[in-house]
Amino acid sequence: MRTSILKSLKPDIIVEMLDMAYAFENWSKVMERADMLYQCVQCIHEERQEHRTKGLPLPYIHTERPLIYYHGFSLQMRGVAHQKMGQVDQARACIIRYAELAWIEELDEAGMQVVQEFRHRAQVNRYALEIEVGHAEMLEEYVNILLEHPEECIAGLRTIVEAAVRYRWQIDRVLHMFASQDQVVGRQIDSSKKGNMYHYCYHRALYEQCMGRQKKAVEFILQALRLADELEMNRYFKKCVALLESLRECATEEQVGRYRAFLEEIG
Numbered sequence: 001m002r003t004s005i006l007k008s009l010k011p012d013i014i015v016e017m018l019d020m021a022y023a024f025e026n027w028s029k030v031m032e033r034a035d036m037l038y039q040c041v042q043c044i045h046e047e048r049q050e051h052r053t054k055g056l057p058l059p060y061i062h063t064e065r066p067l068i069y070y071h072g073f074s075l076q077m078r079g080v081a082h083q084k085m086g087q088v089d090q091a092r093a094c095i096i097r098y099a100e101l102a103w104i105e106e107l108d109e110a111g112m113q114v115v116q117e118f119r120h121r122a123q124v125n126r127y128a129l130e131i132e133v134g135h136a137e138m139l140e141e142y143v144n145i146l147l148e149h150p151e152e153c154i155a156g157l158r159t160i161v162e163a164a165v166r167y168r169w170q171i172d173r174v175l176h177m178f179a180s181q182d183q184v185v186g187r188q189i190d191s192s193k194k195g196n197m198y199h200y201c202y203h204r205a206l207y208e209q210c211m212g213r214q215k216k217a218v219e220f221i222l223q224a225l226r227l228a229d230e231l232e233m234n235r236y237f238k239k240c241v242a243l244l245e246s247l248r249e250c251a252t253e254e255q256v257g258r259y260r261a262f263l264e265e266i267g
Contacts, residue, residue, distance in 0.1 A: 009040045011063050011070040018077050023195060031081040038074035041067060052106075066111045072098045072118040079125065088133055095122050095129065124152055128159045134167050143174055153178060154193050158200040165206045172211075198227040198236060205243060214250030221247065222258060229266055 014037040021029035044067060048058050063070070079094030099122035101115045127142040139160070146156040157178060164171045201224035208217035221244045228236035244251075244259060251259070 009036070011037060011040055011044075011067075014040060015070070015073065018073075022077065022080070025084070027081045027084045030077055030084075034074045034078040034081060037070055038078070041070045041074065045071075066108070066114050068101055068107060068111045069114045072101050072114065072121075076118070076121060076125070083129055083132065088129065091129055092126075095126050098122055099126075120149075124149070124156070128156065131159055131163050134163065136167070136169060139169075139171075139174065143177065147177070154200060155196045158196045158203070161200055161203040161207055165203050165210065168210070170211075171207070194227055194231055198224055198231060198233075201227060202236075202240065202243070205247075209243075209247065214247055215252060215255070218244065218247050218251045218255050222255065222262070225259075226262065 014033060018030060018033040018037065021033055044061055051058050075094050075098040079091045079098070082088075082094060083091040098118045101118055102112075107115065124145060127138055127145060130138045131142055142156065142160070146153050157175075160171060160174060163169065201220045205217045205220035205224060208214070208220060221240055225237065225240040225244065228240050248256065
């Protein structure tokens with residue numbers, strides 16, 4: 001992309017575009033937007049370095065966060081896209097890169113905090129990646145990290161339950177550890193976490209179905225159904241309805257009643 005075009009772009013706008021592509025799970029678009037953000041940030045950084053070398057005032061560009069954040073975020077999202085497309089080695093390479101961002105010069109206190117934030121993200125995401133590709137031996141360490149950082153629990157539980165369904169793991173003990181600390185499904189959930197919570201509930205329903213606990217599976221698919229409606233994601237909603245209908249004969253009358261009432265509510 002030409003430098004003149006990159007200079008006209010705003011990092012925060014590209015982040016919004018990235019978030020939208022991520023929400024729709026359009027991984028090729030996520031990759032494209034991540035590369036655009038990376039190039040944009042590089043262009044800004046190089047221009048500042050040039051001005052600094054010449055002793056000129058640094059050009060002002062309004063951003064909501066320190067510039068280093070956008071550099072790290074572009075690498076993180078590129079890694080996510082590689083991971084979702086099954087390109088594990090490339091995903092690992094991206095994690096290594098945003099784990100160490102301190103090479104950028106002239107970082108102030110806010111910049112150094114961002115460096116620490118991405119170092120932590122890299123640690124969590126490294127474990128998540130290995131769990132996703134089936135390395136069950138790393139599950140205990142990953143769980144310990146999640147217990148130490150409750151803000152990561154929803155995304156982490158999504159990763160664990162999805163892997164359990166894919167690889168036929170038995171993870172009741174892990175789930176009990178989180179349930180005992182009331183960290184699994186909260187009554188109030190931040191809107192930014194609803195996507196992860198939907199996937200957790202949907203795959204938890206699949207897990208409970210595999211374990212032969214059909215009524216419990218219905219409970220989780222009912223939660224996933226409501227989240228799919230809140231997210232306004234029609235394909236998520238259809239998947240929930242299909243799974244719930246397959247479990248209807250095992251559901252209690254009370255569960256079927258809640259299901260019907262919900263459909264009437266949104267109808």
